[in-house]
Amino acid sequence: xxxxxxxxxxxxxxxxxxxxxxxxxxxxxxxxxxxxxxxxxxxxxxxxxxxxxxxxxxxxxxxxxxxxxxxxxxxxxxxxxxxxxxxxxxxxxxxxxxxxxxxxxxxxxxxxxxxxxxxxxxxxxxxxxxxxxxxxxxxxxxxxxxxxxxxxxxxxxxxxxxxxxxxxxxxxxxxxxxxxxxxxxxxxxxxxxxxxxxxxxxxxxxxxxxxxxxxxxxxxxxxxxxxxxxxxxxxxxxxxxxxxxxxxxxxxxxxxxxxxxxxxxxxxxxxxxxxxxxxxxxxxxxxxxxxxxxxxxxxxxxxxxxxxxxxxxxxxxxxxxxxxxxxxxxxxxxxxxxxxxxxxxxxxxxxxxxxxxxxxxxxxxxxxxxxxxxxxxxxxxxxxxxxxxxxxxx
Amino acid sequence: xxxxxxxxxxxxxxxxxxxxxxxxxxxxxxxxxxxxxxxxxxxxxxxxxxxxxxxxxxxxxxxxxxxxxxxxxxxxxxxxxxxxxxxxxxxxxxxxxxxxxxxxxxxxxxxxxxxxxxxxxxxxxxxxxxxxxxxxxxxxxxxxxxxxxxxxxxxxxxxxxxxxxxxxxxxxxxxxxxxxxxxxxxxxxxxxxxxxxxxxxxxxxxxxxxxxxxxxxxxxxxxxxxxxxxxxxxxxxxxxxxxxxxxxxxxxxxxxxxxxxxxxxxxxxxxxxxxxxxxxxxxxxxxxxxxxxxxxxxxxxxxxxxxxxxxxxxxxxxxxxxxxxxxxxxxxxxxxxxxxxxxxxxxxxxxxxxxxxxxxxxxxxxxxxxxxxxxxxxxxxxxxxxxxxxxxxx
Numbered sequence: 144x145x146x147x148x149x150x151x152x153x154x155x156x157x158x159x160x161x162x163x164x165x166x167x168x169x170x171x172x173x174x175x176x177x178x179x180x181x182x183x184x185x186x187x188x189x190x191x192x193x194x195x196x197x198x199x200x201x202x203x204x205x206x207x208x209x210x211x212x213x214x215x216x217x218x219x220x221x222x223x224x225x226x227x228x229x230x231x232x233x234x235x236x237x238x239x240x241x242x243x244x245x246x247x248x249x250x251x252x253x254x255x256x257x258x259x260x261x262x263x264x265x266x267x268x269x270x271x272x273x274x275x276x277x278x279x280x281x282x283x284x285x286x287x288x289x290x291x292x293x294x295x296x297x298x299x300x301x302x303x304x305x306x307x308x309x310x311x312x313x314x315x316x317x318x319x320x321x322x323x324x325x326x327x328x329x330x331x332x333x334x335x336x337x338x339x340x341x342x343x344x345x346x347x348x349x350x351x352x353x354x355x356x357x358x359x360x361x362x363x364x365x366x367x368x369x370x371x372x373x374x375x376x377x378x379x380x381x382x383x384x385x386x387x388x389x390x391x392x393x394x395x396x397x398x399x400x401x402x403x404x405x406x407x408x409x410x411x412x413x414x415x416x417x418x419x420x421x422x423x424x425x426x427x428x429x430x431x432x433x434x435x436x437x438x439x440x441x442x443x444x445x446x447x448x449x450x451x452x453x454x455x456x457x458x459x460x461x462x463x464x465x466x467x468x469x470x471x472x473x474x475x476x477x478x479x480x481x482x483x484x485x486x487x488x489x490x491x492x493x494x495x496x497x498x499x500x501x502x503x504x505x506x507x508x509x510x511x512x513x514x515x516x517x518x519x520x521x522x523x524x525x526x527x528x529x530x531x532x533x534x535x536x537x
Numbered sequence: 538x539x540x541x542x543x544x545x546x547x548x549x550x551x552x553x554x555x556x557x558x559x560x561x562x563x564x565x566x567x568x569x570x571x572x573x574x575x576x577x578x579x580x581x582x583x584x585x586x587x588x589x590x591x592x593x594x595x596x597x598x599x600x601x602x603x604x605x606x607x608x609x610x611x612x613x614x615x616x617x618x619x620x621x622x623x624x625x626x627x628x629x630x631x632x633x634x635x636x637x638x639x640x641x642x643x644x645x646x647x648x649x650x651x652x653x654x655x656x657x658x659x660x661x662x663x664x665x666x667x668x669x670x671x672x673x674x675x676x677x678x679x680x681x682x683x684x685x686x687x688x689x690x691x692x693x694x695x696x697x698x699x700x701x702x703x704x705x706x707x708x709x710x711x712x713x714x715x716x717x718x719x720x721x722x723x724x725x726x727x728x729x730x731x732x733x734x735x736x737x738x739x740x741x742x743x744x745x746x747x748x749x750x751x752x753x754x755x756x757x758x759x760x761x762x763x764x765x766x767x768x769x770x771x772x773x774x775x776x777x778x779x780x781x782x783x784x785x786x787x788x789x790x791x792x793x794x795x796x797x798x799x800x801x802x803x804x805x806x807x808x809x810x811x812x813x814x815x816x817x818x819x820x821x822x823x824x825x826x827x828x829x830x831x832x833x834x835x836x837x838x839x840x841x842x843x844x845x846x847x848x849x850x851x852x853x854x855x856x857x858x859x860x861x862x863x864x865x866x867x868x869x870x871x872x873x874x875x876x877x878x879x880x881x882x883x884x885x886x887x888x889x890x891x892x893x894x895x896x897x898x899x900x901x902x903x904x905x906x907x908x909x910x911x912x913x914x915x916x917x918x919x920x921x922x923x924x925x926x927x928x929x930x931x
Contacts, residue, residue, distance in 0.1 A: 181879040182872070188883065190863070212850065212875045219851060220871055228867050456606065457613060469584070473622050477614055478576070481606045485575040488882050489582065 146345035147285070147372050149404050153514040157397045157423040160513040163373075163404050165284045166333040166342050167224070168199040168231040172404065172425040173509050175416065175502040176234060178433065180204045181211070182227040185433045186488070186495040189229055195469055196503045200232035200284075202428045205277050206241030210260050210267070214280035222282030222330025233331075234347075234428070235283035236408070237274045237316075240292050240377075251291070253308070271315040279323045282331025283344065287375065287408075288316035290349045295383030302353040309351050310365045317369050320346050345372035347406060350395065353378055354387040359395045367400060374399045375406040376424070380415070389418060396422035413442060413505055413529055417522045420509050432502050436495030439483050443501065445531050448476075450494065455480045462493075468500030540739035541679070541766050543798050547908040551791045551817040554907040557767075557798050559678045560727040560736050561618070562593040562625040566798065566819040567903050569810065569896040570628060572827065574598045575605070576621040579827040580882070580889040583623055589863055590897045594626035594678075596822045599671050600635030604654050604661070608674035616676030616724030627725075628741075628822070629677035630802070631668045631710075634686050634771075645685070647702070665709040673717045676725025677738065681769065681802075682710035684743045689777030696747040703745050704759045711763050714740050739766035741800060744789065747772055748781040753789045761794060768793050769800040770818070774809070783812060790816035807836060807899055807923055811916045814903050826896050830889030833877050837895065839925050842870075844888060849874045856887075862894035 148164040152171075163170040177184050177192060179201045184192060192198040203223060208214070220226045223233060242249055242258045249258040255270025274289040289312050293305040323329065324343045336342035348371035352358035366374060376395060379388045392407070396419065399405045406426035407419050416427050432442065439450040443463035448455075450462075461471035462479065470479075470493045483490035505525070512521030542558040546565075557564040571578050571586060573595045578586060586592040597617060602608070614620045617627060636643055636652045643652040649664025668683040683706050687699040717723065718737045730736035742765035746753035760768060770789060773782045786801070790813065793799045800820035801813050810821050826836065833844040837857035842849070844856075855865035856873065864873075864887045876884035899919070906915030 181876065181881055183876055183881050183883045186882050186886075188886070207879070211879055212871075216851060216871075220853065220869075226869075226872055226875075228872070457610060459614065475614075475620075477606075477610075478620055478622070481620075482575065482577055485601070485605055487575055487577050488580050488885065489577045491882065492580075492582065492886070 144339065144341035145372065146341060146343045148339055149373070149402065151401070153516075155513045155516050155518040156421065158420050158509075158513045158518040159423055159425060160510045161404065161425055163425075164337060164340060165200070165232040165345065166331075166336045166340050167233075167284050170199040170232060171510060173416070173420045173506045174200065174426050175506045176200050176202045176426065176428040177499050178202045178204075178428055178430045179227070179229070180207050180430070182208060182223060184495075184499070186436065186492040187433070187499060189227075191469070191496060192499070193231070196500050198231070198499075198503060200234060201229060202234045202236065203281065203283065204241060205235050205238035205274060205281065206245070208281060209238055209269070209277050210262055214277045218280040218330055222280070224282060224331055232285065233281075233283040234285040235278045235281055235287065237287045237289040238269050238277065239274070239289050240409070242269055243292050253311075255289075271312045272319040275316055275319040275323055276328065279328040279344070280330060282329055284331060285345045285347060285373070286320060287347050288313045288349055288371070290351060290377055292351065292378050292381065293353050295353060295378065295381040295387065297353045299355055299358070302351075302355055302358050306351050306358055306362050309349070309362070313348055313366060313369055317346065317371070320344070347371050347373040347375050349375045349377040349408070350399070351378045352391075354383055354391060356391070356394045359391055360398070363395060363398060371403070373404040373406060375408050377408050379407065380410045388415070392419050392422040392424070396424050399423070413502070414526060416505070417509065417525055420513075421518065421522055427506075432498030433495040436498045437491040439490070439494065441494050442498050444525075444528055446529050450476060450480045450483050450490070452480075462497050463501060466497060466501055466504070468497050468504075470497040470500070538733065538735035539766065540735055540737045542733055543767070543796065545795070547910075549907045549910050549912040550815065552814050552903075552907045552912045553817055553819060554904045555798065555819055557819075558731060558734060559594070559626040559739065560725075560730045560734050561627075561678050564593040564626060565904060567810070567814045567900045568594065568820050569900045570594050570596045570820065570822040571893050572596045572598075572822055572824045573621070573623070574601050574824070576602060576617060578889075578893070580830065580886040581827070581893060583621075585863070585890060586893070587625070590894050592625070592893075592897060594628060595623060596628045596630065597675065597677065598635060599629045599632035599668060599675065600639070602675060603632055603663070603671050604656055608671045612674040612724055616674070618676060618725055626679065627675075627677040628679040629672045629675055629681065631681045631683040632663050632671065633668070633683050634803070636663055637686050647705075649683075665706045666713040669710055669713040669717055670722065673722040673738065674724060676723055678725060679739045679741060679767070680714060681741050682707045682743055682765070684745060684771055686745065686772050686775065687747050689747060689772070689775040689781065691747045693749055693752070696745075696749055696752050700745050700752055700756050703743070703756070707742055707760060707763055711740065711765070714738070741765050741767040741769050743769045743771040743802070744793070745772045746785075748777055748785060750785070750788045753785055754792070757789060757792060765797070767798040767800060769802050771802050773801065774804045782809070786813050786816040786818070790818050793817070807896070808920060810896075810899070811903065811919055814907075815912065815916055826892030827889040830892045831885040833884070833888065835888050836892050838919075838922055840923050844870060844874045844877050844884070846874075856891050857895060860891060860895055860898070862891050862898075864891040864894070
């Protein structure tokens with residue numbers, strides 16, 4: 144009896160098509176997880192994610208929910224699933240990344256990290272134990288260990304120091320997590336879990352090491368030694384160059400345990416995901432579909448377009464003529480551009496919706512290509528098409 | 538052959554339950570028309586209005602679409618229906634009201650009104666003829682005459698002067714409108730219109746007269762003399778007291794032609810609509826469901842609530858426990874309040890959606906009560922419940 148079951152349905156080179164059975168939903172991989180920072184996907188109702196996109200898992204941010212509405216409120220209201228009504232799987236990050244990226248005034252100790260809220264400057268403290276407690280109150284289905292994320296260009300010495308701390312925090316996360324599971328702190332517990340699953344939260348470890356291959360290997364080894372239900376690559380897409388990111392992926396992804404899901408945190412663009420899948424990554428999350436959507440940026444199979452461009456003022460084509468989402472089946476670039484120019488929030492809603500549908504569909508196409516044994520051809524064709532900016536409609 | 542057909546399905550006192558057959562949809566009355574100022578309902582996708590609320594008609598604002606994206610663009614793109622994809626009926630106002638309410642620097646002449654755009658200060662001109670031309674380019678199904686709307690507290694002399702101008706503008710609107718219909722300028726023309734309809738735009742006249750009963754009567758008489766497909770009461774809900782509004786309604790509504798729809802422009806609250814229906818009004822429009830929705834204001838069967846109130850932080854009830862809309866069937870006050878406090882646009886989306894559903898459902902209940910011959914009891918009970926603020930959940 145485990146919290147989740149991982150099955151490889153097909154492999155093609157290093158690329159894998161798998162299924163993650165969680166207590167709440169079965170997730171086919173490769174999978175893109177829409178980000179619901181505050182417990183909602185910005186601008187897109189869950190109904191669309193369920194009925195149209197069939198998203199099986201979303202991400203929520205522990206840091207943001209910790210500050211507002213707070214874990215006590217969510218615990219009292221029965222956990223995040225009951226609070227936000229999303230009945231499928233939820234993965235929560237540990238809060239660490241936001242503490243490090245949103246706070247200049249943090250104070251790091253062996254125990255944890257003290258920081259000031261980006262909302263009101265109030266002082267707060269997070270540690271492996273507190274993060275596990277918050278994630279138990281949220282009742283997410285996949286919990287992430289509390290780690291320290293060094294800058295993308297961190298030197299070898301600083302990265303080693305950080306990595307050591309992350310390893311000790313991973314062990315503390317694991318221990319506290321297990322105690323919380325035993326004590327019934329998890330609000331998301333499922334009594335009648337699917338066959339073979341114990342209804343508990345799953346815990347993923349995180350591999351750090353910045354751009355240093357030897358430290359990435361060491362971090363992997365030490366993380367696997369503790370033992371987790373899945374393994375994530377952290378500390379990429381944090382400002383380092385594409386060469387560094389792709390180098391680390393090439394070096395580490397295929398070495399990660401084959402018998403567990405592999406999650407590349409915070410990534411990324413369609414190009415990055417296609418590349419990472421080729422290295423054996425299974426799971427992704429990123430805010431760009433909704434963040435770019437709010438500023439007029441649409442992802443399409445032929446590259447990005449920005450709807451503010453005057454060239455779209457009388458363009459009757461959908462955002463992406465190859466997309467079958469409900470926005471592309473109905474609304475034109477001209478109309479969405481008008482809404483954007485007029486300051487109507489429906490513009491953000493429409494583009495965010497399309498972008499999420501596009502990311503999710505791209506993962507489905509990748510999966511199909513892996514199962515068919517043609518992933519390399521698929522990746523080459525998709526990357527070429529994504530780079531074909533002349534065809535993006537301008 | 539006419540542009541629309543009006544049928545009274547039932548009457549109860551002065552209240553009427555009717556059906557307006559337009560070239561694009563059949564509209565059961567009393568009806569609330571959601572306002573899509575820029576060609577979209579703020580925060581609510583048409584899909585919900587069609588599939589869930591079954592709204593048959595929405596309003597669009599000529600002034601706003603005139604300034605952006607402009608009638609030439611919409612004409613080139615095949616008219617407003619094709620541009621925004623709303624396939625049911627659209628009513629457009631004349632643009633006059635916004636010119637008078639959004640512009641301090643307007644210059645009024647017999648010919649029309651010169652004004653500066655509230656967007657960029659650029660100079661523009663609207664007249665009865667130009668308004669008809671724009672509305673023909675939009676291809677709306679119901680066109681409003683170009684009128685002047687005096688302030689709610691305008692004196693007798695000023696109101697009479699304004700009324701005379703409005704009467705001359707109404708005649709010019711009618712003449713230009715007919716010419717535009719004959720010349721095929723209307724982008725919304727339906728070749729195979731429903732039986733008995735000619736597929737052309739319909740034109741409504743507007744009764745002005747501020748709070749002066751004698752001038753309201755005179756305006757009605759002069760408007761009817763010109764002859765329109767429907768008649769609207771303008772110049773209410775523009776800052777006058779409730780007593781003035783209800784007095785004018787009591788005086789004029791039942792005198793309006795029984796054989797045409799009666800439209801109370803820009804109204805209003807649930808209380809105002811219930812009262813006006815009792816005086817024989819059939820059609821309403823107002824921005825408050827979506828405007829209040831964006832600032833956290835929800836309309837419920839037991840009065841208004843503002844979701845920002847801390848009392849809702851752990852309130853698991855829906856916005857309105859008596860509402861069957863998809864927001865109230867799923868989401869709690871606690872969750873929506875959290876989204877509002879967190880600045881998530883989904884809060885505005887959810888509350889706007891509920892408010893529109895509530896307004897539309899209220900009209901359906903009023904219609905049912907009229908058909909059942911119990912409108913007075915319905916109105917008294919609904920008004921008492923709306924005033925029962927102790928029950929609104931705080």
